[in-house]
Amino acid sequence: MEKQDSELKYLRAKTRVEKLKAFYTHLTVYFVINTVITAVKVMNNIHNGETYNEAFFDFSTVASWLVWGVGLALHAFSVFGLPLILGDDWEARKIEEYMNDELQQHKSSK
Numbered sequence: 259m260e261k262q263d264s265e266l267k268y269l270r271a272k273t274r275v276e277k278l279k280a281f282y283t284h285l286t287v288y289f290v291i292n293t294v295i296t297a298v299k300v301m302n303n304i305h306n307g308e309t310y311n312e313a314f315f316d317f318s319t320v321a322s323w324l325v326w327g328v329g330l331a332l333h334a335f336s337v338f339g340l341p342l343i344l345g346d347d348w349e350a351r352k353i354e355e356y357m358n359d360e361l362q363q364h365k366s367s368k
Contacts, residue, residue: 270350281337288330292323 296319303313313319 266350273349277337281333284330284333288326292326295322296320 296314299316299319300310300313303316303319304310308316
């Protein structure tokens with residue numbers, strides 16, 4: 259039983275690290291891609307005769323930051339905020355619940 263408990267703790271920790279790693283990857287890609295998009299749009303707008311301020315603060319320039327930012331915020335909430343609301347052991351409780359349900363179905367089918 260103790261070995262199973264330590265394995266379960268390890269799997270939970272591994273899952274949390276994988277979710278954190280995925281979020282940091284998403285965050286890095288967000289900044290890199292949006293920086294490139296912004297630079298290209300600003301240079302293009304300046305080439306078309308706009309001033310730097312007009313080009314930089316144009317809605318189409320910042321739209322990708324905003325739209326993608328909403329998705330990034332939701333991802334951050336799922337990694338950092340959801341465990342605060344549901345509790346750290348929510349995942350373990352759900353796994354146990356599904357395992358118990360399956361056990362009950364298996365017993366009743368015999």
